[in-house]
Amino acid sequence: MRCNLGSYYEEIDGEKLFFCCDICAAEFKNMVTEVKNRMRWNKIDELIIEGNYHKGRNCIAKSGGREYKFYIKFGDNAEIETFKEIK
Numbered sequence: 001m002r003c004n005l006g007s008y009y010e011e012i013d014g015e016k017l018f019f020c021c022d023i024c025a026a027e028f029k030n031m032v033t034e035v036k037n038r039m040r041w042n043k044i045d046e047l048i049i050e051g052n053y054h055k056g057r058n059c060i061a062k063s064g065g066r067e068y069k070f071y072i073k074f075g076d077n078a079e080i081e082t083f084k085e086i087k
Helices: 022-039
Strands: 008-012 015-019 046-052 056-063 066-074 080-085
Touching (some): 008 022, 022 046, 022 080
Antiparallel strands (some): 056 066
């Protein structure tokens, strides 16, 4: 089993968010940081995530009327293993 399904909270970009575990929180934080760096955005208004740990996730990040589509997959320690822009 990957997650301990507990009650884990972490503040990300000034918002207190609920996660099942610290690894999932780290994945989300790494994803947000990567998108903001690539797009040179100060913040992300919305993040749509579809998929799972095993197959990876197709995502859409939105900020100020702009959107960025990407595929992301993480390693066992929440590190980004694969990151690809979707056109």
